[in-house]
Amino acid sequence: MNYSFKIYLVFSLLAVSTMMAQQKDVEKGDKDFYNLSYIEAIQHYLKATEAGDFSEETLRKLGDSYYNIADYTNAAAWYGKLFDFAESTNPDYLYRYAQSLKSTKQYEASNKIMEKLNKAKPVDERVSLYVNERNYLEEIEANSGRFELANLSVNSAASDFAPSIYGDQLVFASNRDKSWASKRIHEWNEQPFLDLFVTNTKDTATTSVEKFSSKINTRYHESTAVFTKDGETVYFTRNNYTKSDLKKDSEGVNRLKLYRATKTNNDWNVEELPFNSDQYSVAHPALSPDEKTLYFASDMPGSLGMSDLYRVAIIGDGFDTPKRLGNTINTEGRETFPFISEKGHLYFASDGHVGLGGLDIFVSEANATNTFGAAYNLGKPVNTPKDDFSFVIDENTNTGYLASNREGGKGGDDIYSLVQLKPLVKLCQQDLSGTVRDEKSKEVLGGATVTLLDDKGAQVAQVTADEKGMFTFGKVTCDTSYMLRSEKQEYEAAEKALVTTSEAEVAIKETLYMTPVVNVVITQDNIGEDLFVLLDLNPINFDLNKSNIRPDAAAELQKVIAYMKQYPTVKVDVRSHTDSRGSDAYNEKLSDRRAKSTVNYIVRNGGIDASRLNGRGYGETQLKNRCSNGVKCSKAEHEQNRRSEFIIVAK
Known part of the structure; x- marks a missing residue:
C-alpha cells in the first residue's frame, strides 16, 4: 500500500467517522427535540454544527429550540444562518426569524424579513396585520408611558x-x-x-x-x-x-x-x-x-x-x-x-x-x-x-x-x-382639522358651516369655521371613508372626499375651497328653466340599474341645495330619466325611484322643506340623444340619459 493511498484512506475514514458522529448528534438532538427537551437538543445540534452539519433541518431545529425557550438572541443568529442557507424557507421560520430580530431590537432587519414573508405568503394573517400596521412603532408609542x-x-x-x-x-x-x-x-x-x-x-x-x-x-x-x-x-x-x-x-x-x-x-x-x-x-x-x-x-x-x-x-x-x-x-x-x-x-x-x-x-x-x-x-x-x-x-x-x-x-x-396612569388608546384615531378658503382669491372664509359625513352621507359632526377660516373635528377613526362639506351664504357648497390611513394619532389637515354663487335673478321668464343650465351643474348621473346618489352627484346636489336656501320661495320639479335599456315599464319605475332618491337627498341632507320639491320619473320617454330601443350606443351615450333635471316651477 503506497503512502498516498494510506493518506487518502485515513482521510476517508476520518470523513466517515465525522459523518457518523454528526448523524448520532442529530439523532440524539431530534429525540430530545420531539420530547420537548430543548436544552438537551441544543447541545446535540451544536455538536453537529461544530462537526460541519449546517443542513437546513438542523438549522431549523436549532433555531426552534432557542425560540421555544425564549432565547431570542441565539434564535435570531441560527434563523439567520438558516435564512442564508435557504432564503425561500418556510413562512413560519421567516416569521420566527422576524420576531427574534425584533426581540433583539433589530427592527429594520425584522421589517425586511416580514416583507419577504409578505411575498412568500401574502394571505398569512400575521402578514396582513404587518401590512396594515406598517407604522407599528409609532402606534405602540401612542400607548406608551401609560x-x-x-x-x-x-x-x-x-x-x-x-x-x-x-x-x-x-x-x-x-x-x-x-x-x-x-x-x-x-x-x-x-x-x-x-x-x-x-x-x-x-x-x-x-x-x-x-x-x-x-x-x-x-x-x-x-x-x-x-x-x-x-x-x-x-x-x-x-x-x-x-x-x-x-x-x-x-x-x-x-x-x-x-x-x-x-x-x-x-x-x-x-x-x-x-x-x-x-x-x-x-x-x-x-x-x-x-x-x-x-x-x-x-x-x-x-x-x-x-x-x-x-x-x-x-x-x-x-x-x-x-x-x-x-x-x-x-x-x-x-x-x-x-x-x-x-x-x-x-x-x-x-x-x-x-x-x-x-x-x-x-x-x-x-x-x-x-x-x-x-x-x-x-x-x-x-x-x-x-x-x-x-x-x-x-x-x-x-x-x-x-x-x-x-x-x-x-x-x-x-x-x-x-x-x-392614564387611559389606553383602544381605537386607532387621527386628529382632523382644516381651513375654508375662497376658490378664486384664496382668502380664508370665516363663519362657514363645515359638516363631516360618513360614507353613507349621514352627519357625523358639524362645526363652524372661526374668523381665520379654521375648523377642527378632533378624533376620527382610522381606515375610514368620510366626506367634508362646507356651506356659507353667497357661496356654493363645497365637498371633499377623505379616507383616513391606518396610522394612529396623526394630524390630518384639509382645505376646502368654496366658489362664490353666481347670482341668478329669478323672474317670470325663469319659470320652466333647468337649474342644471342656470347653475352650470355637472351631469347628475346614476349607475346602471341603480337609484342611489353617487358621490359625484352629491357634490352637484349641494349646489342645488345652496341655491334653494338663497332663494327660499323657489320650488323645483325633479325629473329623473333612464336610458332605453330594459323594458319601458321597468324604466318608468326605476326613474321614479331615482326622482324620489334625489328629492329625499335634498330634503334630508339640505334641510329643504319637502313642500318645495316635487319629483317624478319619465323612464326612457325623454331621451337626450339617438339611443332609443334597438339603437347600438356606447356606455357614455347611454349614461347621458340616466339623469335628473331640476325645473323651476315657482319663484
Whole structure:
C-alpha cells in the first residue's frame, strides 16, 4: 500500500467517522427535540454544527429550540444562518426569524424579513396585520408611558409568573426550589416543575411565600389560576396528570389540561374539565365578570396558529361546546394568557400581532354582538422586546400585575406590579382639522358651516369655521371613508372626499375651497328653466340599474341645495330619466325611484322643506340623444340619459 493511498484512506475514514458522529448528534438532538427537551437538543445540534452539519433541518431545529425557550438572541443568529442557507424557507421560520430580530431590537432587519414573508405568503394573517400596521412603532408609542411598573419583592431567581388575585392575596406560579422539586426537572428548559404559591398582596415588602394547596399542587406543572369572586372555586392549568396517571398524546408529548377545584370543608375537591384531550393542550383560564364564561388558550383542531384563544359557556356544573374567538384576536402565531376585566376588556399575550418582539400584551373591547374588535398594543413599559404576558388589572383601582422575562429581572420570569396612569388608546384615531378658503382669491372664509359625513352621507359632526377660516373635528377613526362639506351664504357648497390611513394619532389637515354663487335673478321668464343650465351643474348621473346618489352627484346636489336656501320661495320639479335599456315599464319605475332618491337627498341632507320639491320619473320617454330601443350606443351615450333635471316651477 503506497503512502498516498494510506493518506487518502485515513482521510476517508476520518470523513466517515465525522459523518457518523454528526448523524448520532442529530439523532440524539431530534429525540430530545420531539420530547420537548430543548436544552438537551441544543447541545446535540451544536455538536453537529461544530462537526460541519449546517443542513437546513438542523438549522431549523436549532433555531426552534432557542425560540421555544425564549432565547431570542441565539434564535435570531441560527434563523439567520438558516435564512442564508435557504432564503425561500418556510413562512413560519421567516416569521420566527422576524420576531427574534425584533426581540433583539433589530427592527429594520425584522421589517425586511416580514416583507419577504409578505411575498412568500401574502394571505398569512400575521402578514396582513404587518401590512396594515406598517407604522407599528409609532402606534405602540401612542400607548406608551401609560403604566408604571415595579419588580415584586417575592420574585425568586427561578421563574415567577401568572399572577392572580385571591381575596387579599396574590397567587402565582413558580418553579423556585422546593424540598423535592430540585430532584424533578422539566426537560423543556431543565427547570424545576411549577407549583402554585400564595403571598399577601397588601404587604408589598413581604417576602413570605407559601405553597397554595397540597391538594392542587402535584409532582408536575400547576400554573395560571383564576378564582371566582367568592373564593370558593378555582380554575387552573396542570399537566395531563390525574389520579397519579401521567398521560401522553400519540407522539409521546404530555399535554396541558384545565381543572376546576371547589372548596369543601376548607379543602379543595379537584376535577378535570370535560373538553380536555390527551391529543392537544388546554391552558391558562380566565373568567368573564359574570363568571358564566370561561376563556382559555388551546391548540385544539381548528386553531389558526400555535395556540388560539377560546371561550366556553358555563352551564350549571357543566360546560357548552368551546368556541374559538375570531381572527381579530387569533393569528397564525401564539395567542395565550387571556384575562377579562370587569369592564369586559380582553387582555392577552401574542406574538402574532404586531409588537416589539416575543410575546406582547394586547387589549380588545367587545362590541354589541359580544365579539371582540381590533387588538391594540399596550405600549411601553408594559411591553418590551422580550416576553411579556399574564396581565391582570383591577379597573376600579387601576392597579394590577404582569409577568416578563425582560432584562433587569431577578429570575427567568418576574412578576411586576403595575399602576395605570392614564387611559389606553383602544381605537386607532387621527386628529382632523382644516381651513375654508375662497376658490378664486384664496382668502380664508370665516363663519362657514363645515359638516363631516360618513360614507353613507349621514352627519357625523358639524362645526363652524372661526374668523381665520379654521375648523377642527378632533378624533376620527382610522381606515375610514368620510366626506367634508362646507356651506356659507353667497357661496356654493363645497365637498371633499377623505379616507383616513391606518396610522394612529396623526394630524390630518384639509382645505376646502368654496366658489362664490353666481347670482341668478329669478323672474317670470325663469319659470320652466333647468337649474342644471342656470347653475352650470355637472351631469347628475346614476349607475346602471341603480337609484342611489353617487358621490359625484352629491357634490352637484349641494349646489342645488345652496341655491334653494338663497332663494327660499323657489320650488323645483325633479325629473329623473333612464336610458332605453330594459323594458319601458321597468324604466318608468326605476326613474321614479331615482326622482324620489334625489328629492329625499335634498330634503334630508339640505334641510329643504319637502313642500318645495316635487319629483317624478319619465323612464326612457325623454331621451337626450339617438339611443332609443334597438339603437347600438356606447356606455357614455347611454349614461347621458340616466339623469335628473331640476325645473323651476315657482319663484
